[in-house]
Amino acid sequence: MGVLLARDSRGSAASWCRRHTLGGDGAVAAVRRARQPGERAALRRDQELELVDLLRGRYPEQLGLSDGLWHRQNLTVLIQRRFDLPLDATDVGEYLRAWGLGPREPTDRACGLCVEAVGRWLREDFPAIDRSARDHHAEVHWVGRTRLYGAAPSADVLSATSDRGRTQFLITSPTVDTPPTRDFLLRLSGPDGRAVHVVVDGSWSRTDWPRRLPAHITLYALPSCGRGA
Structure with missing residues (x-):
């Protein structure tokens, strides 16, 4: 791709690039299909928002959990304690991907x-x-x-x-x-x-x-x- 940027356009191009790489696909409380009878439990919208607020600016040890950063295993434990939901790490990984935190090329x-x-x-x-x-x-x-x-x-x-x-x-x-x-x-x-x-x-x-x-x-x-x- 041959892209020539004028000197006075570099700032706007850089800003656009930054917004793109910032990952605007992350969505809290994204619309999900209705769960069918017999399927695993899921966080309600208000619970998902509460979880995000709980995590803001907090490290795992501040909430009595191990490891220096959040990942799907210790987040699974936190959800179980907070909401009494029997989610497993695979379920929690789906939330992380919905939040734009899954692996990317x-x-x-x-x-x-x-x-x-x-x-x-x-x-x-x-x-x-x-x-x-x-x-x-x-x-x-x-x-x-x-x-x-x-x-x-x-x-x-x-x-x-x-x-x-x-x-x-x-x-x-x-x-x-x-x-x-x-x-x-x-x-x-x-x-x-x-x-x-x-x-x-x-x-x-x-x-x-x-x-x-x-x-x-x-x-x-x-x-x-x-x-x-």
Whole structure:
């Protein structure tokens, strides 16, 4: 794709790219088909909204659960305790996908202006990152932000999906202007300081990138015309 941007249009193109990669497909309390007799229980709309509000700005340990970030297993336990619903982790994974937190292909993390650049990066640059991760016994995580619509106010979410398909996330507090990206990455690495290679999509601008990270956390930028300098 040959796209020529005039100098005064770069700002608007970057803004459009950022909105695309921010993941506008996430929908809280999305319309779901009626459950048939004998099917598993599901969260009601008001319960789903209550769950989102409960998670805003809170880490699992603040609600008596393990692990540094939210994932479908500890969220399953929270739903059981809070709503007495016998959901399993597969059921909860469906909610996460509806929220836009399921695994995505790298090219799905790019706007139409960046798809070719991302494809080229995957062919030319990512193999070296993958080799480095194996050499350092590090897990690769694909990181970005998404926005959940349907709650009031809408919720911003930091999420990371590993190369094994596991998604971890944090719903940020609406009273905090700056996303807690440094704390998120430290928790992604775990209390034992596991080595992680993190590929950051265009929904995290350069101003969101934390400084002075430990050496075992390595960041890489997925090509994006929406990324700040």
